[in-house]
Amino acid sequence: MLETKLADKPRFSDRVGLLAGAGRFPFHFADAAREQGIEVVCVGVRDHVDPALRDHVDRYYEVGLGKLGGAIRCFKGEAITWAVMAGKIHKVMMFSPMPLLRMLPDWRTIRWWLARKGSDNKDDTLLLSIIREFQKDGIEFASALEVCPELLADVGTFTRRQPTESQARDIAFGWTLAREMGRLDVGQSVVVKNAAAIAIEAIEGTDRAIARAGQLCRAGGFTVVKVAKPLQDMRFDVPTVGVQTIVGMAKAGGSVLAIEAHRTILIDREETIQLANRHGIAIVSLTGEEAAKTDPMVA
Amino acid sequence: MLETKLADKPRFSDRVGLLAGAGRFPFHFADAAREQGIEVVCVGVRDHVDPALRDHVDRYYEVGLGKLGGAIRCFKGEAITWAVMAGKIHKVMMFSPMPLLRMLPDWRTIRWWLARKGSDNKDDTLLLSIIREFQKDGIEFASALEVCPELLADVGTFTRRQPTESQARDIAFGWTLAREMGRLDVGQSVVVKNAAAIAIEAIEGTDRAIARAGQLCRAGGFTVVKVAKPLQDMRFDVPTVGVQTIVGMAKAGGSVLAIEAHRTILIDREETIQLANRHGIAIVSLTGEEAAKTDPMVA
Numbered sequence: 001m002l003e004t005k006l007a008d009k010p011r012f013s014d015r016v017g018l019l020a021g022a023g024r025f026p027f028h029f030a031d032a033a034r035e036q037g038i039e040v041v042c043v044g045v046r047d048h049v050d051p052a053l054r055d056h057v058d059r060y061y062e063v064g065l066g067k068l069g070g071a072i073r074c075f076k077g078e079a080i081t082w083a084v085m086a087g088k089i090h091k092v093m094m095f096s097p098m099p100l101l102r103m104l105p106d107w108r109t110i111r112w113w114l115a116r117k118g119s120d121n122k123d124d125t126l127l128l129s130i131i132r133e134f135q136k137d138g139i140e141f142a143s144a145l146e147v148c149p150e151l152l153a154d155v156g157t158f159t160r161r162q163p164t165e166s167q168a169r170d171i172a173f174g175w176t177l178a179r180e181m182g183r184l185d186v187g188q189s190v191v192v193k194n195a196a197a198i199a200i201e202a203i204e205g206t207d208r209a210i211a212r213a214g215q216l217c218r219a220g221g222f223t224v225v226k227v228a229k230p231l232q233d234m235r236f237d238v239p240t241v242g243v244q245t246i247v248g249m250a251k252a253g254g255s256v257l258a259i260e261a262h263r264t265i266l267i268d269r270e271e272t273i274q275l276a277n278r279h280g281i282a283i284v285s286l287t288g289e290e291a292a293k294t295d296p297m298v299a
Numbered sequence: 300m301l302e303t304k305l306a307d308k309p310r311f312s313d314r315v316g317l318l319a320g321a322g323r324f325p326f327h328f329a330d331a332a333r334e335q336g337i338e339v340v341c342v343g344v345r346d347h348v349d350p351a352l353r354d355h356v357d358r359y360y361e362v363g364l365g366k367l368g369g370a371i372r373c374f375k376g377e378a379i380t381w382a383v384m385a386g387k388i389h390k391v392m393m394f395s396p397m398p399l400l401r402m403l404p405d406w407r408t409i410r411w412w413l414a415r416k417g418s419d420n421k422d423d424t425l426l427l428s429i430i431r432e433f434q435k436d437g438i439e440f441a442s443a444l445e446v447c448p449e450l451l452a453d454v455g456t457f458t459r460r461q462p463t464e465s466q467a468r469d470i471a472f473g474w475t476l477a478r479e480m481g482r483l484d485v486g487q488s489v490v491v492k493n494a495a496a497i498a499i500e501a502i503e504g505t506d507r508a509i510a511r512a513g514q515l516c517r518a519g520g521f522t523v524v525k526v527a528k529p530l531q532d533m534r535f536d537v538p539t540v541g542v543q544t545i546v547g548m549a550k551a552g553g554s555v556l557a558i559e560a561h562r563t564i565l566i567d568r569e570e571t572i573q574l575a576n577r578h579g580i581a582i583v584s585l586t587g588e589e590a591a592k593t594d595p596m597v598a
Contacts (some may be wrong), residue, residue, distance in 0.1 A: 058457060091495070092515055092516075094493070094495075095492060095495075095497065095515060095516040095517065095518050096492075096517050096518055097517050097518045097519075099518070119494075120472060120494035120495070121494050121495035122494070122495060122496075137585070173419060177483060177485065180479065180483060181499075184476060184479060184496075186476065186496045186499060187496070187499075190501075193394060194393070194394075194420045195418075195419035195420050195421070196390070196394075196419070196502060197421075197485045197486070197501040197502060198394065198395075198419060198421035198501055198502050199501050199502070199503070200480075200486070200499040200500075200501045201499075202489075202496040202497060202498050202499045203495060203496060203497050203498070203515055203516075204498070204511070204515055206312075212503070212511075215324045215395060216391050216397055216502055216503055217391075217502075218393040218394065218395050219394050219395055219396045219397070219398070220396075
């Protein structure tokens with residue numbers, strides 16, 4: 001049973017707001033939405049969004065990371081009542097020197113920030129709080145995957161190469177760890193080898209955790225496990241892998257990428273699988289139950 | 300109540316075997332033991348141990364990391380029945396290319412390695428398995444801290460600087476995370492700021508996790524939390540901090556070091572505290588219960 005079932009029909013049948021971050025996900029969403037006859041009004045987050053997205057949407061605005069009020073105004077001016085988030089936002093910017101000066105937040109952002117003083121800065125807490133701010137102005141968020149559910153990975157081994165028996169054990173070992181990290185809202189990925197944790201992702205993101213594993217495990221042959229949180233909100237922060245993940249793994253010496261079926265976005269599926277095949281990397285997509293079964297010690 | 304109470308009297312009153320890794324802990328142990336009239340027979344792990352240790356012990360041998368049989372033979376030849384471990388062993392060597400060729404294991408190590416095939420490579424699993432191998436030859440391990448319990452940090456703020464209110468919250472936030480990492484036997488330290496996880500230590504060790512936090516959190520001001528595992532075996536892998544920890548934090552921009560009282564080794568106490576004072580870093584040593592209380596949201 002899928003805990004994260006999407007609505008049967010998009011709740012936005014004629015127009016949708018797209019709050020877009022980095023990467024290819026906003027492109028896939030925009031193209032799918034317009035193919036379905038849904039008008040796309042995009043607010044791109046500056047320094048994150050690829051400006052080429054402009055040509056894939058009906059109307060395009062760009063705002064800085066600190067412009068919550070600006071983003072809400074754009075959507076309201078376009079009479080948006082339903083919106084989605086797609087693409088990565090780099091939280092690490094919050095920890096740069098003088099974040100307020102760098103982000104030049106608008107008043108709405110400052111008020112929002114002061115009001116949430118005392119709450120933690122885990123991803124879920126932050127993003128839910130942002131969603132509530134849009135709600136105050138009548139803008140609801142849905143999952144972008146409602147219009148492009150085909151981006152979610154189905155079950156199976158996608159590559160020619162299968163994990164070896166020892167790699168299958170590492171998948172099971174890493175899965176338990178990665179799920180715990182998700183429960184704690186620390187990060188989505190862990191890198192393991194021979195049933196030992198090589199790298200645990202926190203704020204640095206999956207790509208940097210993979211690069212680090214390559215430095216720590218010079219012998220290579222490691223397994224990257226990326227899973228959703230136990231209670232994954234499909235409106236934001238859905239685990240995503242793609243060409244970039246495989247490029248990073250090939251460089252660092254990774255052998256297996258294990259992702260969670262139905263709850264992970266596999267971007268540019270064909271290209272990603274081809275690239276993995278070229279580097280002899282296995283991509284395996286499993287449910288949590290199947291991952292536990294890959295452990296010969298348990299089975 | 301201390302879960303990790305040490306025995307009232309050392310179980311080695313005349314001579315002890317010292318299996319020594321990197322760092323200053325073996326020196327402190329050897330000096331304390333000899334002051335108490337205990338003869339110290341040392342087996343140093345090559346490429347880890349500081350060779351100057353030779354002058355602090357009664358008899359000194361050195362063996363490579365892959366020489367389990369060699370180490371056991373040294374102790375047996377000296378009629379050692381009780382031994383201790385002190386000092387860090389770098390597990391990352393296990394993941395270098397061709398570890399067997401690099402370590403040139405002796406037959407005992409190869410047999411031990413093959414026999415434990417299928418078990419995981421978490422720290423506890425590995426070290427307990429090594430201890431069992433010594434036991435087969437009549438050598439028992441005790442905690443090195445039985446002869447130098449004064450190395451364990453007592454409760455208190457050791458520095459002039461106290462954590463701010465927001466840092467106290469980060470201690471509580473990080474403590475929960477660090478304890479979970481210990482329960483999973485991933486690592487001992489986490490780095491947090493503003494109630495977000497900046498870096499989680501896995502195989503790279505505390506010093507590299509701190510350096511990474513400095514790169515990810517350029518604004519600095521982060522808190523390092525280092526705790527024991529919920530069921531810490533005081534015979535090995537006791538969390539240790541010292542001058543090196545503070546040097547790394549000063550370079551990376553860390554502000555607070557929070558450690559677990561009675562279960563963390565504070566090496567070179569005076570020097571470490573002086574250095575922290577010089578850099579305006581706070582060192583706080585708490586019990587788990589106190590750490591929870593530092594959270595104003597909870598209190």
